[in-house]
Amino acid sequence: xxxxxxxxxxxxxxxxxxxxxxxxxxxxxxxxxxxxxxxxxxxxxxxxxxxxxxxxxxxxxxxxxxxxxxxxxxxxxxxxxxxxxxxxxxxxxxxxxxxxxxxxxxxxxxxxxxxxxxxxxxxxxxxxxxxxxxxxxxxxxxxxxxxxxxxxxxxxxxxxxxxxxxxxxxxxxxxxxxxxxxxxxxxxxxxxxxxxxxxxxxxxxxxxxxxxxxxxxxxxxxxxxxxxxxxxxxxxxxxxxxxxxxxxxxxxxxxxxxxxxxxxxxxxxxxxxxxxxxxxxxxxxxxxxxxxxxxxxxxxxxxxxxxxxxxxxxxxxxxxxxxxxxxxxxxxxxxxxxxxxxxxxxxxxxxxxxxxxxxxxxxxxxxxxxxxxxxxxxxxxxxxxxxxxxxxxxxxxxxxxxxxxxxxxxxxxxxxxxxxxxxxxxxxxxxxxxxxxxxxxxxxxxxxxxxxxxxxxxxxxxxxxxxxxxxxxxxxxxxxxxxxxxxxxxxxxxxxxxxxxxxxxxxxxxxxxxxxxxxxxxxxxxxxxxxxxxxxxxxxxxxxxxxxxxxxxxxxxxxxxxxxxxxxxxxxxxxxxxxxxxxxxxxxxxxxxxxxxxxxxxxxxxxxxxxxxxxxxxxxxxxxxxxxxxxxxxxxxxxxxxxxxxxxxxxxxxxxxxxxxxxxxxxxxxxxxxxxxxxxxxxxxxxxxxxxxxxxxxxxxxxxxxxxxxxxxxxxxxxxxxxxxxxxxxxxxxxxxxxxxxxxxxxxxxxxxxxxxxxxxxxxxxxxxxxxxxxxxxxxxxxxxxxxx
Numbered sequence: 001x002x003x004x005x006x007x008x009x010x011x012x013x014x015x016x017x018x019x020x021x022x023x024x025x026x027x028x029x030x031x032x033x034x035x036x037x038x039x040x041x042x043x044x045x046x047x048x049x050x051x052x053x054x055x056x057x058x059x060x061x062x063x064x065x066x067x068x069x070x071x072x073x074x075x076x077x078x079x080x081x082x083x084x085x086x087x088x089x090x091x092x093x094x095x096x097x098x099x100x101x102x103x104x105x106x107x108x109x110x111x112x113x114x115x116x117x118x119x120x121x122x123x124x125x126x127x128x129x130x131x132x133x134x135x136x137x138x139x140x141x142x143x144x145x146x147x148x149x150x151x152x153x154x155x156x157x158x159x160x161x162x163x164x165x166x167x168x169x170x171x172x173x174x175x176x177x178x179x180x181x182x183x184x185x186x187x188x189x190x191x192x193x194x195x196x197x198x199x200x201x202x203x204x205x206x207x208x209x210x211x212x213x214x215x216x217x218x219x220x221x222x223x224x225x226x227x228x229x230x231x232x233x234x235x236x237x238x239x240x241x242x243x244x245x246x247x248x249x250x251x252x253x254x255x256x257x258x259x260x261x262x263x264x265x266x267x268x269x270x271x272x273x274x275x276x277x278x279x280x281x282x283x284x285x286x287x288x289x290x291x292x293x294x295x296x297x298x299x300x301x302x303x304x305x306x307x308x309x310x311x312x313x314x315x316x317x318x319x320x321x322x323x324x325x326x327x328x329x330x331x332x333x334x335x336x337x338x339x340x341x342x343x344x345x346x347x348x349x350x351x352x353x354x355x356x357x358x359x360x361x362x363x364x365x366x367x368x369x370x371x372x373x374x375x376x377x378x379x380x381x382x383x384x385x386x387x388x389x390x391x392x393x394x395x396x397x398x399x400x401x402x403x404x405x406x407x408x409x410x411x412x413x414x415x416x417x418x419x420x421x422x423x424x425x426x427x428x429x430x431x432x433x434x435x436x437x438x439x440x441x442x443x444x445x446x447x448x449x450x451x452x453x454x455x456x457x458x459x460x461x462x463x464x465x466x467x468x469x470x471x472x473x474x475x476x477x478x479x480x481x482x483x484x485x486x487x488x489x490x491x492x493x494x495x496x497x498x499x500x501x502x503x504x505x506x507x508x509x510x511x512x513x514x515x516x517x518x519x520x521x522x523x524x525x526x527x528x529x530x531x532x533x534x535x536x537x538x539x540x541x542x543x544x545x546x547x548x549x550x551x552x553x554x555x556x557x558x559x560x561x562x563x564x565x566x567x568x569x570x571x572x573x574x575x576x577x578x579x580x581x582x583x584x585x586x587x588x589x590x591x592x593x594x595x596x597x598x599x600x601x602x603x604x605x606x607x608x609x610x611x612x613x614x615x616x617x618x619x620x621x622x623x624x625x626x627x628x629x630x631x632x633x634x635x636x637x638x639x640x641x642x643x644x645x646x647x648x649x650x651x652x653x654x655x656x657x658x659x660x661x662x663x664x665x666x667x668x669x670x671x672x673x674x675x676x677x678x679x680x681x682x683x684x685x686x687x688x689x690x691x692x693x694x695x696x697x698x699x700x701x702x703x704x705x706x707x708x709x710x711x712x713x714x715x716x717x718x719x720x721x722x723x724x725x726x727x728x729x730x731x732x733x734x735x736x737x738x739x740x741x742x743x744x745x746x747x748x749x750x751x752x753x754x755x756x757x758x759x760x761x762x763x764x765x766x767x768x769x770x771x772x773x774x775x776x777x778x779x780x781x782x783x784x785x786x787x788x789x
Contacts, residue, residue, distance in 0.1 A: 019096050022069060026092055029073030039081070043153065046078050050154040054125045061126040068099060071122045075154065079114070082150050090401040091115045097396055098374040099123075103215055103387050105380040105397040107404060109498075109534025112376045116211045117147050119374070124156040124177035129208040131370075132180045135217060135326055137162035138473060140180040151178060161185050170203040183218050187227040187366050188332075191359040194616050195229065197720055199623040207370040215375025216383045216523065219391060221325045223364040224601035230334060230355035231728070241295070241345040247279045248299045259304045261554045262593050266300045294740070295338060302342050310444035313468055317349045322445070322467050327490035329467040336735055357731040358724070364390060364602060365609040378530045379523045386595060390602065406510070406533025411518065411543045411580055412573040415564075419571050420546040424514060425454050427542070428486065432460060436509045437481050439499065440488045441528055442516040443550075451516060452488050462486035481511060491524075501537060510539035518543060518551045518583060520590040544573070545583060555586040604741075604754050608734060611762050615727050619720060628716045632773050718776050723769065730765045734758050 037045050053071060057064055064071075072092060080086035087095070091111050095118035097104045106112050116132055123130040134140045144160035151158040159173035161181040170189060173179055186204075193202040212218050251257055256272030259265070268276070276296065277283045284292040306312060313320050313329065319340065321330045334340045334355050344351045367373055368391070380387070384395035414420035424440075431438060442448040445466045455462050465476040466489060480487040481501040499511060511532040519525050525543060532539030545551070547564060560582040567574065618635055625631045737757055741750045 019093060022096055023089060023092060025069035026072045026076070029070050030076050030086075033073060033077045034080075042077065043081055046074050046081075047153060047155055050074050050078075050125070050156070054127070054155055057125045058127040061128055064122055064126055065099075067125075068096070068122060071125060072096075072118055075118050075121045078153055079150060082153060087111070087114055087118060088401045090398050091118065094376070094398055095119045097398075098211055098376070101372050101374050101393070103375045103377070103380045103384075103393050103395040105395065106376055106378065107400045108378045108530035109536070110398075110400055110402075111535075112213060113143050113146065116213065116376060117150070119211060120178045121151065121154060121156060123209045124151070124158075127177060129174070129205055130178045131186060131208075131210040132178065133183050133186065133210055133212040133218065134180060135183065135214050136328060137164070137182050137185070139213070140182050140185075144180040147178075147180075161189070167203070174204050183212075183222075183363065184227065184330075187361065187363065188229065190366060190369075191227060191229045191361060194359055194619070195724070196623070197717060199620075209372045210367065210370045210374075212367070212373060212375035214377050216377045216380050216387075217325055218363055219367060219375065219393075220383045220386050220598075221521075223390060223598050224362055224605065226360050226362050227366070228333070228336070228357055229359045230336065231358045241299075241341060241351065244292075244295050244299045245303075245342065245346045247276060248296065248303055250279060251275065251300070257300055259300075261305075262590075263597065264301075264305055266297060266304055268297070268300070294736075295342065298339050298739075299342050299346070302339060302346060306343060307444075307446075308347070309446035309449070312343065313445065314347060314349060315468070319343055319347060319349060320467070325491070327467060336732075336739075339739075356728055357735055358728055360731060360735075361609070361612065362602075362605050365605060365612075367391075379526045382523050382526075386598070390598075400536075402536030404533055405536060406529070406539040406541060408529050409540065409542045410575045410577075411545050411583060412575055413579050414544070414546040414571075414573045415569050417546045417548045420544050420573070421451060421454055421516075423571065423573055424451075424516070424544055425458055425460075428455070428514065429458060429460060431509075431512050432484065432486060434509065435483045436512050437483065437499075437501065437505065438486045438512045438514065439480055439531055440486070440514040440516065441531075442488070442490060443519065445490060447516055448488055448490055455486065455488065460486060462488050465489035481505070498534070499531060506537045508538070510537050512539070513541040515541070515543035517549045518545050518587070520551055520555075520587060520594070522584060522587045522591070525587075545579075551583065551586050551590065555589045556582065557585070560586070600751060603751050604738060607755055607758055611730075611758075615723060619723050622716055622720055622723075625716070628719060629777055632719060632777055636770050636773060715776065719773055722772055722776065726765050726769050726772075730761060733761055737761075 033042065033046065049070075053067060053074070057067065072087075072095060076086045076092070088111075090106070091114055094104045094106055094110075094112075094115040098116065098119040099122060104115075106115065120130045120132055132140075132143065134143065140160050141162055144158060148158045156178060157176040158178045159176040159180070161170055161173045161179060162185060163182075165173060165185075173181075174189075189203055193204055196202055251272055253259065256269055256275055258267050258269060273285055277285070280292075284296075308314070310322070311324070312322055315329075319334075321333045321335070322328070323330055334352075335343060336355055336357060338354060341351050341354060373391070373393070375393075380395045381397045387393040387395050412423075414423065428438060428440070440448075440451065440462075442451060445468060448464065448466050452462065452464055463476050463479060463485065465473060465487065469476075476487060476489070477499060479485050481499045483502055483505060501511060505511075513529060513532040515525065515528050519528070529541035529543070532541050552560065563578065563582065567576070567579075621631055621635075622628055737754060741754055
């Protein structure tokens with residue numbers, strides 16, 4: 001046992017001791033219900049008790065802690081009656097930790113679904129809403145179907161939201177006491193809610209409490225993944241994309257350009273820039289043609305880092321991006337800033353129009369909106385530092401209820417991928433002869449399909465699962481635990497996938513897992529091994545590596561290469577403890593770089609998130625406002641006064657006269673405003689700055705406070721549309737800035753540059769918003785004044 005495992009085991013025992021009294025109290029209530037009533041009476045009693053408790057906690061949600069033991073006992077006995085088994089002590093302890101807002105490490109097969117349901121039941125009793133977050137729609141619907149009847153017996157409503165849930169049904173599903181939903185669905189529902197033009201069209205009812213399954217995948221690996229709703233833009237790049245791609249194809253690595261595969265950045269060398277000038281027959285760099293230079297850089301980035309059947313697939317002449325963590329296709333996700341069009345041009349598919357960001361948020365900022373979050377994973381504790389730093393969450397490891405019987409064989413190393421795969425095919429053939437079910441997992445579609453062809457040549461029948469074959473996912477997973485079945489898959493068969501073994505196989509050899517290549521994170525390798533040996537079953541995992549694998553080609557140091565040059569290699573591979581240490585070191589480097597990139601990205605994203613909250617708060621106020629004009633004027637006053645404080649120029653000549661003159665010049669040439677309206681405008685702008693007694697001198701009956709009686713129904717619609725249009729423009733500029741900083745190392749201080757430029761752009765957007773909102777409001781005032789005359 002290594003130090004980390006020892007610490008985790010000790011921590012789990014300490015945690016159990018910490019809540020020993022709570023567990024005793026739960027046991028007391030369980031005994032009370034179990035021995036006080038006959039089996040015929042018990043279900044009626046439990047439902048009655050649950051209904052009473054729900055009525056009380058709906059009115060007194062802050063008392064939920066006090067009633068936790070009783071609620072958990074009611075759930076436990078109902079589960080025993082319905083399923084034939086009750087939660088074990090590890091699950092009850094896990095449910096306590098979840099309620100306390102902790103991240104819980106539970107080994108594969110320890111019953112995370114039931115553990116989450118216990119906690120969700122208590123939150124459901126409060127009526128405030130409960131979200132159980134899964135990594136995909138299949139798991140959300142599966143878990144809802146499994147738990148729905150149990151929750152019904154407890155008088156608690158349960159629903160699910162998936163990609164197929166109709167818009168009109170989503171509001172009903174979120175209104176239920178407990179809702180199972182995939183992470184991407186809840187993210188997009190939040191974004192869509194921020195784009196509605198009527199408050200009644202929103203489907204969500206806030207962010208009460210979320211339990212996140214595979215929490216390290218969602219909150220850590222995908223922390224900086226942006227969820228984006230885009231709209232097709234009228235703008236199309238004037239750059240000749242096929243020509244740009246042709247030029248990039250003629251450049252040579254290390255002569256014309258440099259790439260950093262660790263940080264995913266690209267740069268042209270001086271010689272490369274000169275060659276580009278010759279190939280284009282014009283100097284786009286000296287000419288300052290930023291659009292052409294940027295497209296060249298984007299094209300280089302696409303050709304260097306986006307690979308077919310790894311990062312994307314082509315389906316019906318369309319580019320479909322692949323989630324690097326789950327292996328699932330992202331049907332509605334597109335690259336922005338012309339990257340999508342470059343990828344389409346290079347892949348020979350029809351080039352679609354450019355998209356414009358309408359709304360965006362990262363998973364980190366999405367889940368930070370919850371009043372309370374908790375999570376579960378089989379490998380949570382290894383990411384405990386990031387949980388603490390990014391979310392202020394504590395990760396706790398629980399001792400498994402059943403001991404792990406799986407045998408994890410040491411990584412076997414080979415010189416070449418061909419030697420590795422030849423050995424693996426022979427090994428699989430031998431294991432298959434025994435009738436053991438086999439799961440083979442690779443890191444990309446191309447790798448999985450290549451290995452599938454090798455199996456076909458040996459007449460080894462098998463089933464495939466990857467992003468091109470998503471329709472058969474349920475059937476493939478269902479068959480994977482049957483005698484003699486070989487399954488070859490990407491990480492779609494990784495996290496969250498429960499492969500059930502046929503009864504007679506559980507005590508023989510169990511499921512045999514093969515890993516085609518080490519992942520960049522040891523945590524993901526551990527997840528892969530955890531597909532086998534679930535719920536105390538027998539199993540075996542075998543991971544294989546070659547010197548040609550990405551982890552070594554990019555992250556191994558010179559000491560590693562010196563060592564392998566002098567190694568005693570055989571075609572059967574070698575199991576070498578020092579090589580394992582080198583592998584772990586390389587994975588540590590990859591994980592450290594990924595963590596650093598997350599931290600930097602999060603710092604940048606926090607800036608945008610604060611700005612996003614500012615805009616959404618005002619937009620939300622307008623949607624529910626009884627007087628749009630009044631709230632707009634109030635917002636403008638706060639807005640302009642804030643500008644004055646920031647510029648140390650409060651009530652300055654610029655802040656009054658410049659705005660007034662700009663509005664007068666604009667309106668005099670574009671609008672038929674009456675002179676009284678112009679006179680009123682000066683008074684109101686003076687009032688916005690609280691200058692003199694202008695507010696008191698407003699003409700009776702013309703104050704914005706009285707516009708409520710006369711403002712047209714279009715005022716709300718006009719201002720909301722204005723906010724959306726300006727925010728979309730700002731997001732486009734900000735996303736372009738982010739890409740320029742990320743794709744090309746243009747500065748030693750990316751955070752400082754991003755902060756400075758984005759802040760200036762945001763203030764400019766707010767000033768423009770203030771002027772245009774004033775224009776709209778004064779249009780209403782002018783109409784009102786004209787009607788009086």
